Amino acid sequence: MSVLRTRSAVSPLRRRFTDLPLRLPTVDAVVAAERPEEPLHCLRPAVVAETARTFLGAFPGDVMYAVKCNPDPAMLRALADGGVTQFDCASLPELRLVRSMFPDAGLHFMHPVKARGAIREAWAALGVRTFVLDSAEELAKLRTEIGATGVPGQPDLVVRLALPKGDARLDLSGKFGAAPDLAAALLRAARPLARKLGVSFHVGSQCLDPLAWRDALALAGTVIRAAGVPVEIVDVGGGFPVAYPDQEPPPLGAFLAEIEAGFEALDLPDAELWAEPGRALVAGGASVVVQVQHRRDGALFINDGVYGSLSDAGALAFRYPVRCIRPGVATGTGVATGTGVVAGTGVAADVTPAHDGPELPFSFFGPTCDSADVMQGPFLLPADIAEGDWIEIGQLGAYGACLRTAFNGFDQARIVEVGDRPMLETAGYQPIVTQRAA
Numbered sequence: 001m002s003v004l005r006t007r008s009a010v011s012p013l014r015r016r017f018t019d020l021p022l023r024l025p026t027v028d029a030v031v032a033a034e035r036p037e038e039p040l041h042c043l044r045p046a047v048v049a050e051t052a053r054t055f056l057g058a059f060p061g062d063v064m065y066a067v068k069c070n071p072d073p074a075m076l077r078a079l080a081d082g083g084v085t086q087f088d089c090a091s092l093p094e095l096r097l098v099r100s101m102f103p104d105a106g107l108h109f110m111h112p113v114k115a116r117g118a119i120r121e122a123w124a125a126l127g128v129r130t131f132v133l134d135s136a137e138e139l140a141k142l143r144t145e146i147g148a149t150g151v152p153g154q155p156d157l158v159v160r161l162a163l164p165k166g167d168a169r170l171d172l173s174g175k176f177g178a179a180p181d182l183a184a185a186l187l188r189a190a191r192p193l194a195r196k197l198g199v200s201f202h203v204g205s206q207c208l209d210p211l212a213w214r215d216a217l218a219l220a221g222t223v224i225r226a227a228g229v230p231v232e233i234v235d236v237g238g239g240f241p242v243a244y245p246d247q248e249p250p251p252l253g254a255f256l257a258e259i260e261a262g263f264e265a266l267d268l269p270d271a272e273l274w275a276e277p278g279r280a281l282v283a284g285g286a287s288v289v290v291q292v293q294h295r296r297d298g299a300l301f302i303n304d305g306v307y308g309s310l311s312d313a314g315a316l317a318f319r320y321p322v323r324c325i326r327p328g329v330a331t332g333t334g335v336a337t338g339t340g341v342v343a344g345t346g347v348a349a350d351v352t353p354a355h356d357g358p359e360l361p362f363s364f365f366g367p368t369c370d371s372a373d374v375m376q377g378p379f380l381l382p383a384d385i386a387e388g389d390w391i392e393i394g395q396l397g398a399y400g401a402c403l404r405t406a407f408n409g410f411d412q413a414r415i416v417e418v419g420d421r422p423m424l425e426t427a428g429y430q431p432i433v434t435q436r437a438a
């Protein structure tokens, strides 16, 4: 008999949420106290809750969080605190995790290619009612497996449309989605099986162009008209961008304006409008503190890399905000002692004085022995940065911790909840509030 072994299933750094102290520590205080030699993931639950609240308040429809982006239970709890009650999942472990935490949450199984057993468990045991598909084979699979459970009812079925290649930072056009003719045929075939019928698409992750949604909605309209059957759900997917040092996206309001206009043009007054944001809700909600283990000219050897939380800094060359943390130089009345304990009554956040010396562009090498474990940046850091210094790397709440592997034995990391603001205030999430109120 074989044994199914799972390594920390969904969330490599899974942290059970606990009752937090009223005042969370700052990143600098934790670094000063612990002087971590492993990557330190710093979750900012208040930032996540606030961002979710803002997005939900601004989006003119239903918002489901794309769990793959960051499935940490503490993150899911923070999103729920911000009002998120619907979750877009792609696998059984994601569905089980969310269901175990939120018995009343709306779960949506949005992977177009599912295992048969996963469909049965989702329908019969986990209360999932929405399934996505992009092929006739998947529709047949859903019909057979849902029927086989004997649990009565009709699912909501959403047909995922293929989009032409856009210019999102992460193009997703090649893998999923039905071309227009097939999509129209699938809508017709799914209609008699579906309680509600829908269309969805994904413009690609970190998509900086609001018109991408307008064009995709126009395509959805063409497909819906060709199908000639009633459609009750229009799901505009994820892809909403956040700021990085080299990318300043338009404010969220610009995206929502295109979505509202594109949705209105479909002339489906009774349809529900859905979105599945991932990155936009959580990117600012975590950072990772790494330590410099060696410097070779303009290259820093750090203790995290592309097989850890910095995957997108590798081949995709994402540039994240960085800052040097150098505890031990005390200001205020707090004293960082030689043992790393912050003594005295001062504000621990003051242990790292603001750096005002010259800066240089650096690249990073990760800890594994693979030459692909390299991050070009460039990352601007103090010219005198040296072995033993720490670097806080921001905007890693999305597609960071969840991508960690155990390659080469570098799977040790710590996780802590902090009260800091995001390193970059996510572009657009303040302006939308005033924009929409006006």
Ligand SMILES: *Cc1c(COP(=O)(O)O)cnc(C)c1O
Residues within 6 Å of the ligand: 066, 068, 069, 088, 110, 202, 204, 205, 206, 237, 238, 239, 240, 276, 277, 278, 279, 280
């Ligand atoms: C990954 C994914 C999302 C979230 O994408 P972001 O770019 O993180 O917003 C939403 N929907 C689907 C189907 C996805 O695969």
